[in-house]
Amino acid sequence: MKKILVTGANGQLGKCIKDAAAGYPDLEFVFVSKEELDIEKAGSVAEYFRKNNFSHCINTAAYTKVEQAESEEEKAFAINAEAVKNLASTCNENDVVLLHVSTDYVFDGKKKTPYLETDPTNPINVYGASKLKGEHYIQKITEKHFILRTSWLYSQYGHNFLKTILKHAEAGKPLTITTEQTGTPTNANDLAKALLQIIAQDSKEYGVYHYSNGGETTWFGFAEEILKQSEKLKDANLAKTNHYRTFAARPEYSVLDNAKALNNLNIKQIDWQESLESVIKKTVINL
Numbered sequence: 001m002k003k004i005l006v007t008g009a010n011g012q013l014g015k016c017i018k019d020a021a022a023g024y025p026d027l028e029f030v031f032v033s034k035e036e037l038d039i040e041k042a043g044s045v046a047e048y049f050r051k052n053n054f055s056h057c058i059n060t061a062a063y064t065k066v067e068q069a070e071s072e073e074e075k076a077f078a079i080n081a082e083a084v085k086n087l088a089s090t091c092n093e094n095d096v097v098l099l100h101v102s103t104d105y106v107f108d109g110k111k112k113t114p115y116l117e118t119d120p121t122n123p124i125n126v127y128g129a130s131k132l133k134g135e136h137y138i139q140k141i142t143e144k145h146f147i148l149r150t151s152w153l154y155s156q157y158g159h160n161f162l163k164t165i166l167k168h169a170e171a172g173k174p175l176t177i178t179t180e181q182t183g184t185p186t187n188a189n190d191l192a193k194a195l196l197q198i199i200a201q202d203s204k205e206y207g208v209y210h211y212s213n214g215g216e217t218t219w220f221g222f223a224e225e226i227l228k229q230s231e232k233l234k235d236a237n238l239a240k241t242n243h244y245r246t247f248a249a250r251p252e253y254s255v256l257d258n259a260k261a262l263n264n265l266n267i268k269q270i271d272w273q274e275s276l277e278s279v280i281k282k283t284v285i286n287l
């Protein structure tokens with residue numbers, strides 16, 4: 001029986017994987033939060049792998065605060081690069097397949113058509129640079145890896161753009177949203193299902209893949225659709241801007257071409273607007 005370790009289990013994607021795991025009774029899962037297994041502690045990770053006979057590890061643990069990363073570079077690299085390096089080594093030593101999640105922010109956004117896995121990377125913020133270094137370590141250390149780059153994750157769990165928009169609308173606060181970036185919102189529940197399908201199918205097509213929902217929009221477009229689908233658009237105070245000030249630079253265009261994943265991994269892709277509907281239905285906002 002396949003035994004799968006899921007790190008960062010209290011995060012947004014970790015929780016979505018826990019929900020999706022219910023659909024795979026033939027797979028055994030061990031979910032560990034940061035408190036239960038800190039991936040920065042190489043000794044604890046090695047010990048944990050020694051005690052368990054894992055076949056796969058899904059690493060969802062990460063430093064994901066894009067703005068804060070600009071002033072916490074060391075912390076971002078410690079988690080997204082150095083801890084990932086140790087995890088990759090431990091997976092390699094124990095013959096465990098590593099499934100790791102990376103980001104569209106490894107690109108500089110200068111392209112005008114969807115990014116391929118083979119396109120040159122050139123991160124323009126600290127978070128993106130730290131994630132890219134993590135990718136490089138994995139590729140160097142262990143052959144048995146799947147690196148799935150995704151974009152603009154949201155779900156019913158954790159802190160994300162969807163929750164921010166709904167909270168603001170619920171509280172009657174004005175929303176001014178940027179049109180300066182184009183990308184693809186991705187339902188973390190869809191990514192969770194894709195990761196589990198790769199494992200269930202016992203895929204050996206290791207490598208780097210792009211996986212997002214289908215289509216593209218701007219953050220303003222995403223906000224507008226969230227408000228439309230939740231029937232809050234009429235009453236919301238929504239405006240667009242083309243110079244929203246932030247600490248971190250973000251790629252102007254970061255749509256990911258999913259063809260390689262769809263062809264090699266036998267996984268499905270849903271358009272972002274369609275997938276959003278299911279999350280809107282289950283998202284509860286507590287003010």
Ligand SMILES: NC(=O)C1=CN([C@@H]2O[C@H](COP(=O)(O)OP(=O)(O)OC[C@H]3O[C@@H](n4cnc5c(N)ncnc54)[C@H](OP(=O)(O)O)[C@@H]3O)[C@@H](O)[C@H]2O)C=CC1
Nearest residue numbers: 008010011012013034038039061062064101103150152153
């Ligand atoms: N969110 C997004 O929009 C996108 C995310 N990604 C990638 O997807 C993956 C999942 O992201 P998401 O679920 O949204 O992120 P979250 O921030 O919701 O979850 C990450 C989890 O990792 C935990 N964590 C942090 N440091 C450690 C550590 N040293 N050891 C163990 N756990 C740790 C965090 O705990 P705590 O909160 O207590 O620090 C948190 O629970 C990440 O790799 C991210 O880079 C890619 C593209 C888009």
Ligand SMILES: Cc1cn([C@H]2C[C@H](O)[C@@H](COP(=O)(O)OP(=O)(O)O[C@H]3O[C@@H](C)C(=O)[C@@H](O)[C@H]3O)O2)c(=O)[nH]c1=O
Nearest residue numbers: 064066103104150151152153161176177178219244250
């Ligand atoms: C809250 C807010 C943000 N914005 C802008 C800022 C930014 O350019 C854009 C998105 O803001 P956020 O800070 O929510 O998103 P950000 O943290 O940049 O999201 C990223 O997270 C990491 C983890 C990833 O890997 C990326 O794929 C991406 O999802 O919207 C507004 O224009 N108005 C607002 O009120």
